[in-house]
Amino acid sequence: MRSAGLGRRYVYDFNFAPVFASFDQLLVGAWLTxxxxxxxMLLGLIVSIVCAWGKTSGPSLIRFVINAYIEIIRNTPFLVQIFFIFFGLPSLGLRLSPNSAALLALVVNFGAYGTEIIRAGIESIQKGQVEAGTALGLSRLQVFRYIIMKPALRTVYPSLTSQFIYLMLTSSVVSVISADDLAAAGNDLQSATFASFEVYIVITLMYLALSIGFSAIFAAIEKMAFKYPLSR
Structure with missing residues (x-):
């Protein structure tokens, strides 16, 4: 930062050289992200499907446990959740590495939101279709897999992918427990170079690129997996 003269405003001199000199450090962090x-996403989707099935078809005790899980996670900050997992669980004898704790926290967090999204998709399926599948001799698992799950995922796919993108952006919070993600790499680089503005401009653009990349992948998956006539 330099002065343009006494009593005049300061003009900031951008210097991205230290950032790009250590750009490989940011790439390593981005790869971990x-x-x-x-x-x-994968594990959270599995949790969401299982919990959505339990909430719509399970016994009352299972529904109570799932509802309690959803309400607790959706009404507490993600930062508190990750602190509980990383700092709280060791007191119970379960000690996790920063990256493992970050993964568990993200899965637990996404599972609660994903459950409600998929549950809405399941409840959008007409009961007549389920009854027709049962009449054809399909088991409950086959009915859930072929008649309920795929149309339900097709219905909620845009909401689900938006939640996936939000999950990726939320992962930046895991840097507070020293997980080696992009945000943590940026913090380390900022501490070493003191080029705060330049570092966080680059990180912002990298997160933007990741969001656009994931969106393009999800759009391609939608075209391959869900573009089929409803009558099939």
């Missing part, structure tokens, strides 16, 4: 997000 991608891996962490993809793993959390």
């Amino acid at each position: 991608i891996r962490l997000s993809c793993a959390a």
Whole structure:
């Protein structure tokens, strides 16, 4: 930052050289963010499907437990959740590495939101279709898989992918427990170079690129997996 003269405003001199000199550090962090997000998406989707099935078809005790899980997660900050997992669980004898704790926190968090999204999709399926599948001799699992799940996912796919993108952006919070993601790499680089503005401009653009990339992948998946006539 330099002065343009006494009593005049300051003019900031951008210097991205230190940032790009250590750009490989940011790329390593971005790669971990991608891996962490993809793993959390996959595991969180499994949790969401199981919980949505339990909430719509399970016994009352299972529904109570799932509802309690959803309400607790959706009404508490993600930062508190990740602190509870990383700092609280060791007191119970379960000690996790920062990356493992980050993954668990993201899966638990996404599972609660994903359950409600998928539950809405399941409840949009007409009961007549389920009854027709049962009449054809399909088991409950086959009815859920072929008649309920795929049309339900097709219905809620845009909301689900938006939640996936939000999950990827939320992963930046895991840097508070020293997980080696993009945000943590940026914080380390900022501490070493003191080029705060430049570092966070680059990180912002990298997160934007990741969001656009994931959106393009999800759009391609939608075209391949869900573009089929409703009558099939």
